[in-house]
Amino acid sequence: MLRAVVVALGCVLTLVAPGSARAQVGEFDTTHTVFYEAPTRTHMFVYSPSGDVTASPWSWLDVRGGWEADVVSGASVSTKAGGVYQASHAADVVSTASVRDLRNMARGEATVKGDLTSLTAGYAYSTENDYRSNSLHVNARTDALQHNTQFELSYAHNFDGVCNRVQDGSATSPTLWVALEDSSGCFTKSATRVTDTIGIDTIETSWGQSWTPIFETQLTYTAQLVDGFQSDPYRSVILGEGIKAQEHVPDERAREALTARMAVYLRALRAAFRLSVRGYYDTWAIRSGTVEAELEKSFGESFRLMARGRLYSQTGAVFWSDDYTGGAPPLGPRGQYFTGDRELSPFWSWLGGLRAIWTLRPAEGRFIGFIESFKLGLSGSVTGFSYSQYTLGGIPVSNARAYVGTLSFNVVF
Amino acid sequence: MERKTKRLGIGSAAACLLLASGCATVAPTQRAVLADPTMQFDGEAKHDAALRHAIDNREGSMGGTGVSGGGCGCN
Numbered sequence: 001m002l003r004a005v006v007v008a009l010g011c012v013l014t015l016v017a018p019g020s021a022r023a024q025v026g027e028f029d030t031t032h033t034v035f036y037e038a039p040t041r042t043h044m045f046v047y048s049p050s051g052d053v054t055a056s057p058w059s060w061l062d063v064r065g066g067w068e069a070d071v072v073s074g075a076s077v078s079t080k081a082g083g084v085y086q087a088s089h090a091a092d093v094v095s096t097a098s099v100r101d102l103r104n105m106a107r108g109e110a111t112v113k114g115d116l117t118s119l120t121a122g123y124a125y126s127t128e129n130d131y132r133s134n135s136l137h138v139n140a141r142t143d144a145l146q147h148n149t150q151f152e153l154s155y156a157h158n159f160d161g162v163c164n165r166v167q168d169g170s171a172t173s174p175t176l177w178v179a180l181e182d183s184s185g186c187f188t189k190s191a192t193r194v195t196d197t198i199g200i201d202t203i204e205t206s207w208g209q210s211w212t213p214i215f216e217t218q219l220t221y222t223a224q225l226v227d228g229f230q231s232d233p234y235r236s237v238i239l240g241e242g243i244k245a246q247e248h249v250p251d252e253r254a255r256e257a258l259t260a261r262m263a264v265y266l267r268a269l270r271a272a273f274r275l276s277v278r279g280y281y282d283t284w285a286i287r288s289g290t291v292e293a294e295l296e297k298s299f300g301e302s303f304r305l306m307a308r309g310r311l312y313s314q315t316g317a318v319f320w321s322d323d324y325t326g327g328a329p330p331l332g333p334r335g336q337y338f339t340g341d342r343e344l345s346p347f348w349s350w351l352g353g354l355r356a357i358w359t360l361r362p363a364e365g366r367f368i369g370f371i372e373s374f375k376l377g378l379s380g381s382v383t384g385f386s387y388s389q390y391t392l393g394g395i396p397v398s399n400a401r402a403y404v405g406t407l408s409f410n411v412v413f
Numbered sequence: 414m415e416r417k418t419k420r421l422g423i424g425s426a427a428a429c430l431l432l433a434s435g436c437a438t439v440a441p442t443q444r445a446v447l448a449d450p451t452m453q454f455d456g457e458a459k460h461d462a463a464l465r466h467a468i469d470n471r472e473g474s475m476g477g478t479g480v481s482g483g484g485c486g487c488n
Contacts, residue, residue: 029459031459031460031462031463033462033463033467035467046467048462048463048466050459050462052459085420135466137480137481143437146438146439146440146441147440147441147444148438149421154479154480155480156480197478202480203480204476204477204479204480205475208454210439210444210447211439212439212444213439213443213444213445213446213447214447216447216452218454220476220477221482222475222477224474224475255474255475256476257474257475257476257477257478258476259476259477261454261477263453263454265446265449265451267450271451272438272449276477278474278476278477280474280476282473282474282477286473288472288473288474288476290474296451297451298449298450298451298483304450306451312472312474314472314473314474317473339477341473342443343470343471343473344473345452349472351468355457355460355461357450357457357460377457379460379461379464381464383468383471385471385479402467402471404463404464404467405464406460406461406464408457408459408460410459
């Protein structure tokens with residue numbers, strides 16, 4: 001697999017290389033992101049490097065190839081219980097497990113461009129210790145009305161597989177299923193492991209409109225159908241006295257989102273203000289709203305600084321309960337499904353961040369004969385989560401904050 | 414029934430906006446500000462991709478940021 005990625009990148013680099021008779025424009029991007037989060041009982045550190053190469057051997061064709069990875073280390077909740085159950089037990093019933101994983105993803109896509117229209121098709125393959133993904137996507141985009149209107153339609157299908165534990169033949173009810181202990185034996189012929197499938201269809205359509213010389217909007221509708229195993233195979237939930245079972249959520253999930261965005265240029269500040277509002281609904285009864293605002297200002301021709309703020313709020317899934325063993329509402333069992341996933345609980349979150357972009361272009365000609373521009377990006381964000389129902393054995397998780405920092409570098413040939 | 418009516422209303426509003434867009438003309442000579450990097454909705458999409466990925470994996474929602482991608486990376 002690695003050899004295939006290297007060969008693919010080599011082919012693209014050959015097209016980009018200076019002196020190539022065919023390459024007219026090329027681009028190289030690399031980004032490096034660190035994510036750190038340490039709420040009660042768990043912590044997670046993720047380093048995500050990526051590299052992408054784009055070549056435009058002809059004016060009507062762009063070819064892109066890239067790779068990204070997530071290097072993950074930390075701990076996650078492996079057994080989830082609520083306060084009612086914990087109160088009747090002297091010993092700590094919530095447990096955590098260490099997590100070490102490496103996700104590698106190789107991707108490639110090609111875009112055929114016309115004066116007003118472009119068509120893109122691409123493929124991505126990713127692998128983790130316990131997850132494999134093949135993703136195909138296509139995109140069509142067209143401009144209309146003197147470039148004042150843009151329509152875009154995209155579709156992607158994922159053929160994914162997640163490793164799971166082979167359950168005992170006598171365990172006919174999900175309440176008897178046991179969580180996956182670790183990823184050893186995954187994607188092998190091991191008799192103790194099975195690969196569950198997940199199919200994901202995503203369609204997105206958007207309409208962009210320039211209304212005045214300083215004001216534009218974009219409206220985007222996204223729909224997604226997920227079919228397959230969607231639980232965390234490692235996580236158990238306590239369902240009653242002595243009953244601990246692997247998390248069990250529905251196999252089907254239909255998701256819809258509508259996003260409205262606007263950008264307006266504030267001449268007095270020499271800055272752009274962007275606002276995004278998103279509404280979301282799915283068949284697990286999660287409803288959410290997101291408001292995001294960005295103010296980006298140019299300092300001279302080469303430096304831009306952006307401040308970003310974001311607020312997010314969601315309801316819980318219809319089968320979410322912090323303690324399935326009982327207690328006053330909203331606690332108690334929720335039909336046939338059970339989860340310990342805090343992302344399916346009701347919560348709100350905030351995010352604040354800054355991003356700086358520095359672009360360097362020569363006054364005339366090109367740097368060392370073939371480099372058109374350099375671009376360096378640096379950003380940092382802090383996000384906090386406030387869970388209204390999620391607890392770990394009755395202890396609220398009030399310190400869930402995550403820090404994200406990104407460094408990026410781009411060079412255009 | 415109520416949901417159908419609501420969807421019909423949203424569809425009608427979108428159609429009206431689409432028709433109105435035909436009246437909005439920004440001449441090519443007036444597009445300098447619209448072409449400025451600060452006016453692009455996803456001008457630094459690659460830089461922000463990992464942040465979006467991290468946010469998506471901490472929330473129960475999705476949408477509005479494209480369809481491509483692969484893998485879970487949901488730790």
